[in-house]
Amino acid sequence: MPIITGAKVVVTCPGRNFVTLKIETDQGIYGLGDATLNGRELAVASYLQDHVIPCLVGRDAHRIEDIWQFLYRGAYWRRGPVTMSAIAAVDTALWDIKAKIAGLPLYQLLGGASRQGVMVYGHANGADIDATIDSARDYQQQGYRAIRLQSGVPGLASAYGVSKDKYFYEPADGDLPRENQWSTERYLRSVPELFERARGVLGNDVHLLHDAHHRLSPIEAGRLGRDLEPYRPFWLEDPTPAENQAGFRIIRQHTTTPIAVGEVFNSIWDCKQLIEEQLIDYIRTTVVHAGGITHLRRIADFAALHDVRTGCHGATDLSPVCMGAALHFDLSVPNFGVQEYMRHTPETDAVFPHAYSFADGYLHPGEEPGIGVDIDEAAAAKYPYRRAYLPVNRLEDGTMFNW
Structure with a gap:
């Protein structure tokens, strides 16, 4: 022992x-x-x-x-x-x-593989719709079968999900929180146009996703979901803050667009009502924030009883250690849906050498014993901690809002 x-x-x-x-x-x-x-x-x-x-x-x-x-x-x-x-x-x-x-x-050890690989989605974004479509075409040419679309909103200086770099998105970018401005009305006018253009350019064989990032009321989310229905989105993510799980009943009453939520959840209790009442279609809890593989498996098993699939968070705020563990979970779990994948920088990959690999729209964790990810402590020591805050949001009248 x-x-x-x-x-x-x-x-x-x-x-x-x-x-x-x-x-x-x-x-x-x-x-x-x-x-x-x-x-x-x-x-x-x-x-x-x-x-x-x-x-x-x-x-x-x-x-x-x-x-x-x-x-x-x-x-x-x-x-x-x-x-x-x-x-x-x-x-x-x-x-x-x-x-x-x-x-x-x-x-x-988790029961073996339930599939040949783990379908992942990439992040296409741009300052405007044209730039986002160009980015999405790039991901499609790389073999991605699922693509998240985020675009700048006309009239707003910045928008969630729009990065300065083509591939590497890191919103925690200030020694103190940066304040952004938000308008739900402007946003709701722009997203349907983005999806209409994307479906016309990318065709019907690619899954299209979008993240509202907890910024809508339930009825606003229902309206957006309904407006997007003609373009068959794979999911609308985090449409409204989920502290009030019953609020998702309103969204269900107004749209058939699939709903995903849960990257900020940390236990099965955060999503119990959402899953039991089938108010969501994908649960996005992840290894690092939901108690590890042991607890994530419990959430996935509970979700499977109610026809809810997994769609684990996988942005760059998760290290390659978490990504490696998530891929082993994804490969084994029977009710897998999709895995978010944002590639890390070369510096991060050097600190965390790993066995997982991407091909034809899928990731595979590799065959090394364990999770297949290591840490180079000498390389890690070259990069000391640097305080970094996520931004905050204010409405156009100055009211604090959800980021």
């Missing part, structure tokens, strides 16, 4: 901040877990270093379920993004260790 002898937290910033937990055992085998919480990274690093790691030393690394329950039930202050991201890091690292000891890629 492998005994945990120690653990350390590695914080590095090869273009953006990542928090990685490395758990070591008496057998010389270590495991990695992602603990990154965008804009609040040091809170999780402290939670791990000061409160979790002392409780791990001396425990049997194979007892993944027991350790998960210890960290969740034993903390008394349950759930929340900081706690669940810390638990996720431990859980992922332990699964990495278990699979390495077994000499198998992690997906084999």
